[in-house]
Amino acid sequence: MARKGESVTMADVGARAGVTARTVSNVLSGHTSVRPETRDRVLRAVDDLGYRMNTSARSLRTGRTGTITLAIPDLMIDYFTDLARRIMTEAERHDWTVVIQQTGARRENEIAILSGARRQHSDGLIFQPHALGPGDERYLTGNDRLVILGERIFRGPVDHVTMANTEAAQLATQYLVDRGHRRIAAIGANPRVATTSAASLRLEAFRDTLAKNDLSVPAEYIVTAEEWHLRDGAAGMARLLGLPRPPDAVFCFNDTMAFGALHALAARGVRAPDDVAVIGFDNVPMAEFTTPPLTTIEPGTAQVAKQAVDLLAARVAGRGTPPTEVFTDCSLVVRKSA
Amino acid sequence: MARKGESVTMADVGARAGVTARTVSNVLSGHTSVRPETRDRVLRAVDDLGYRMNTSARSLRTGRTGTITLAIPDLMIDYFTDLARRIMTEAERHDWTVVIQQTGARRENEIAILSGARRQHSDGLIFQPHALGPGDERYLTGNDRLVILGERIFRGPVDHVTMANTEAAQLATQYLVDRGHRRIAAIGANPRVATTSAASLRLEAFRDTLAKNDLSVPAEYIVTAEEWHLRDGAAGMARLLGLPRPPDAVFCFNDTMAFGALHALAARGVRAPDDVAVIGFDNVPMAEFTTPPLTTIEPGTAQVAKQAVDLLAARVAGRGTPPTEVFTDCSLVVRKSA
């Protein structure tokens, strides 16, 4: 934070300690061995002068910034907050700091991220696309050091950390069927989004599972939600309750919408799970604390975070591993809402 | 993300466009006027070569990084997620990206932030201290370009954005009294923290307000909570319900704990607000969606974010304004839980 022109340099520190910048650098980075006595003198000089390293200079020299970028749709969605938090923790182990970029799930912003316009000064990128999908491989150009989160959307040579969207959505849907529900709706469809997006995959698995159980889904049971926020869940549930023949169970494609749905139910005096069962997806911290506590899918968020950061670290280290696709485990967490 | 040694420089771009790096720089930063024709040629060359500016070099030269740091206790607390999101939005207007650093509310980490060890490559710092307080002014040394969030903890010459903790806590407590409650408890005390911390200020205001109403507070009605997380709220409420004479109203010092408290109530079949009223503090997005919806304090989070970023921008711009203390408006948001 030193102002330009008034900054203390390594040379200044060296001058005070009676050594050159070279030795100061060695002391501070700890790579080479330095005489303990010299070391002490240097550290004292650092302290006296209030020296702070200029990381731009270091980065320019080394080609490393010590920062990675996490590009996600939106911190209004609990899952992404949870993910960001976990990724920050994992990144700490690699001495990385994390810059979070919100794309708003908008295609133009996602392209901007990949083009580097909104992601400078960063050693690598962990990116959860939403609008981008197959056919957009051209935007990958120049992005080595990239890990894609979500489904394997690109054929190209990129690391993917893949959540078992299909399997998990089947699990959730089948659970509702097994509990005896027959009028099952879903909130979170988004027709304007790639077929590889979570929205499309979960919807497809939902439909398939119901079909497999010889259950039909009226069109009005598939509720579109553009943003997957609290209000989308509430609005979706309100719409379902307004139907002549409301569902007896609802699969919300994320927990945040499920919270909204639960609220809409309670506001109308409809009981969950007795009148309408609700199941979510994500198992975010809040899911345990709603009324009733939310039955949901645990998608392996901790693994996603760890794998993503480790994969990126391998890329940055330049290990010549071929692009990998990693899968995380999912499971059903039964609580009270369904 | 270009690897060292294989990176394309401005000179390369210039060579292809038939100009020097100087002109390329002018085109990309848009400061000086460039002939449209030249401009086009340069931009085409940028595209052809897949050129990406080296921001370390730029920062080294200009002394600006385009990044600010936001240091907060913890993203597990909804308020800080909400705040971070809003600050990111405000920062965008200044073309800043934001690095979030979690201090875990731990003193050593807060000192590390101020000392710059965990906050390099940044044009400024927005810092919500928790463990640090009066008497720790010495850690401010070398931190121009700093905005402190929370109460005015430092006498030193630093910008503060101050939330009206005392006034707001009075508002909340008085509301409970006015609604006829007499056995009022609080969750969120933290004796190990500075007297200027939110925990101490809110507790003090809580006590004062009850005293002013001639209401006594048994010691067991003041529940300590170290982390202010969901589980702290739930544990606190569980403890209160286990008392021989449980309270009929509880003031939770943040919304996140209030969510936990509401859960503890529901888990035991205790009704809110009928049996125990609950009031929170923060008015985070989720507060509107709990069952019952949470009555809480709106502390002016939007203002905090805007003021903090604007104040920091003024510091960075080097306007010689004297250190300012800015206050935000708070108000009571009545919903259903109290």
Add this chain to the structure above:
DNA sequence: ATGAAAGCGCTAACAT
């Protein structure tokens, strides 16, 4: 174990 010096890629002061 330490010194001397080159150079990372960019911007800005000085030219023309």
Add this chain to the structure above:
DNA sequence: ATGTTAGCGCTTTCAT
């Protein structure tokens, strides 16, 4: 409107 050049503060190769 564009070319030339110095230099930001650091790391690292070549010395000793």
